[in-house]
Amino acid sequence: MMLLVPVDPVVPRRVDAHFANEAAAARAAGVAVALVDHDALAGRGDAGRAVERVPGGATAVYRGWMLGSDRYAAFAAALAERGTTLRTPPEAYRRGHELPGWYDTLEGLTPESAWTSGPPTRAAFDTARRAIGDGPAVLRDYSKSLKHYWHEAAYIPDVADADAAWAVGERFAQLRGDEFTGGFVLRRFEPFTGAEVRTWWVGGRCRLVTAHPDTPEQLPPGDLELPPGLAGAVTGLPFVTVDLARRADGAWRVVELGDGQVSDRPASTPPEQLLTAVLDG
Structure with a gap:
């Protein structure tokens, strides 16, 4: 498994500061790390240029800034030409990244x-x-x-x-x-109480429960209950996050599902903890 992270836009030989801790944690665990030029990929649409420093012959997980589904598909194709495969294929990325892709499987667990x-x-x-x-x-x-x-x-x-x-x-x-x-x-609109909770799912299993990045100091409550049927709803999605909130009547509801590769890690969660869940999942 290889971890792909964005380059620093000012110093291209360096990891983007936002993802530097995750890259360091991966290297410390013996996981190969390669740099992707996010500006070339997302801004200029030059996927070949974006991945020119990525070696071939690996399965990769991306941890970086948000990409549109079409840009992600181009990203996957450029990597495939180099012999590297993203663990999350383009069709799974679109399903996890765009609400119409996941809404039907979560209907009843999330607002109409x-x-x-x-x-x-x-x-x-x-x-x-x-x-x-x-x-x-x-x-x-x-x-x-x-x-x-x-x-x-x-x-x-x-x-x-x-x-x-x-x-x-x-x-x-x-x-x-x-x-x-x-x-x-x-x-x-549904009235929610308390902060959102971010759950991290790898291969259909909830591997980690964290605070939401917007409220990193508000850790998940001890009585969190995953909504019934949630595990089945994320089947087929290699790596996603599901944000939950408690409704005023006490029921836990799905606020958002997102592709885990472009979901932010809250500052209160050590990068080693996330990388262990993601890369060993």
Whole structure:
């Protein structure tokens, strides 16, 4: 197994500082580490240039910045030309990275959702809005929400209020810009209590439970209960994270599923702990 990490954009011979601790932990454990030029891959779309320092003949796990599904597919193809295979193939990455890929298997464990496909137009937005009906909702696209812009680009008090809802949708599209992915997604708002918990799944098994990166100091509670059926829902996904939150009625709900390669590690989790779970899984 080989670990792939992004290069430092200023000093290309060095690991990006955000992933340096994980790379050091991997090397200390005897795991080979290779550098990927994320700017070439994600920014310029030059996958061949991005992987030119990756040796062949290995199975690899990527730990780096988020990639769109098409860029990831190009990444996998460029590595395959060099004889290296990503443990997570492109189709599994898309399924884990984009909400429409995982929603059906988690329906009932996660808030009701409706989505569109294509550019962020009002007509498309209204399609999703009408499917939800009425009441509060949370807006995102296929791969990302903007919860740090909660009142202006995430939370919709009532989707039945068409103009007010679209003001949120329009602002979301403006902020996402060229990074808008797939289409609008509207998720029925559910009241949660406490911080989110991040669970790490490798080969269909929960290998690690951590705080969420946004709240690293708030460790998972001792009474955490994985929702029934969650293990079956992630079958076939080599490495994913599932973020959970406790609803006001006490039920643990799935807030988000994401590909584990591009999911951030909370500062409160030692890199050695994560690497052991990921590479030995």
